[in-house]
Amino acid sequence: MGIRVLLCHERPLVRAGLRTVLDREPDVEVVGDFADGDAAATSVPVTQPAVIVGDVRGLGYGAGPLADAAREHGTAVLVLAEQGNMDCAQLALQSGATGFLLDSDPPEQIAYGVRAVAAGHALLSPEVTSRFITEFAKARRRNAPDLRALLTPRELEVLRLLAQGISVPKIAERLFVAEVTVRSHVHHILRKLGLARSFQAVALAYYAGLVDPVSTEVDTPDELLNNRGMAFNC
Numbered sequence: 001m002g003i004r005v006l007l008c009h010e011r012p013l014v015r016a017g018l019r020t021v022l023d024r025e026p027d028v029e030v031v032g033d034f035a036d037g038d039a040a041a042t043s044v045p046v047t048q049p050a051v052i053v054g055d056v057r058g059l060g061y062g063a064g065p066l067a068d069a070a071r072e073h074g075t076a077v078l079v080l081a082e083q084g085n086m087d088c089a090q091l092a093l094q095s096g097a098t099g100f101l102l103d104s105d106p107p108e109q110i111a112y113g114v115r116a117v118a119a120g121h122a123l124l125s126p127e128v129t130s131r132f133i134t135e136f137a138k139a140r141r142r143n144a145p146d147l148r149a150l151l152t153p154r155e156l157e158v159l160r161l162l163a164q165g166i167s168v169p170k171i172a173e174r175l176f177v178a179e180v181t182v183r184s185h186v187h188h189i190l191r192k193l194g195l196a197r198s199f200q201a202v203a204l205a206y207y208a209g210l211v212d213p214v215s216t217e218v219d220t221p222d223e224l225l226n227n228r229g230m231a232f233n234c
Contacts, residue, residue, distance in 0.1 A: 002026070003118045006047055007033035008040040008054035008066060009080065014103070018053060018080075021107045028114055034058070037066035044069040050118050053078045053110065059097070071096055076117040080110070099123040124199060147208050150192050156210065158185040162198065163205040 005028055009015045015033045022028045031047040034040035037058040044052075044066075052059075052070050056079055059067045070077050078099035099117040101109055102125045109125070116123040147156065154175075161171045168186075172179045186198060195201050205211050 002029040003051060003114055004029050004031045004047065004049045005114055006031055006040060006044065006049035006052045006075075008035075008037055008052060008058040009033075010035055010055060010057055014055075014080075017107070018110060021110050022114065025111045025114075028111060037064045041065035041069040044073055044075065048073070049075055051076045051078055051114050053080060053114065055079070056081050067096060076120075078110075078113050078117050078123070101125045122197065122199065145193060145204075145208075147193075147205070147210055151189060155185050155189050155192075158182060159189055159201060159205050160211055162186065163202045163211040 002025070005022055007015050007018050007030060009018065012035070015035070019030050019033060022030050031049055032040070032043050034043065035058075037054070040052070040054070040058065041064075052066065052075055054066060054077070058064070059070075059077065059079060067077065069075070076099070077097040078101065079097045080101050080103055082103055098120075099113050099122065101113050101123070105125050113123050147159070151159065157175070158171060161174065162168075166174075168179055168182050172182045175182070186201075189201055190196065190198070193201060193204065195204070
């Protein structure tokens with residue numbers, strides 16, 4: 001069986017386009033599409049999707065019936081927003097969405113995003129990632145913490161590798177430790193820095209000069225090398 005996907009978007013043409021894109025994928029199965037969140041939420045217990053792809057209105061900005069149903073059934077949520085509606089990205093992510101893409105992103109990004117969030121990763125559109133990093137850096141500019149004083153040498157090493165786009169399994173291989181050890185380091189990093197998400201720590205690492213953007217390497221799946229977004233798997 002493929003990844004079961006439920007679509008919810010107020011625009012019929014967008015839903016049709018999403019279905020067309022996803023129907024081409026052999027490992028993805030669209031189990032329903034709806035125009036409003038109420039109807040989509042009612043179908044969740046029946047269709048049992050692994051991923052919900054919806055616009056911010058249908059999801060209720062993280063507080064509507066569909067978002068509630070997703071949380072109740074442990075369903076990953078991939079938000080698809082209009083180009084001019086990026087301000088809701090942070091709210092959607094804070095409310096439980098695990099991915100955020102723009103309708104201006106390439107169609108193949110949707111299929112990649114579905115696979116990413118279904119696998120438990122968080123995914124941001126390249127444009128959203130850039131904006132988050134810029135805004136987060138500005139917010140921290142006056143009171144940026146001294147990462148070298150707050151984190152252990154091993155935690156700094158893990159953060160550097162994470163900020164370079166290297167996956168947790170690959171970090172574990174490089175450091176000759178178990179994946180659970182790397183995830184534990186990431187958890188401690190977030191706790192010490194007072195952060196909730198890995199991408200916030202990555203943004204802070206760039207701003208603090210812990211990583212050189214010019215020399216950043218990407219040790220993630222081939223799809224990420226084609227500007228398909230930044231995925232965080234912890």
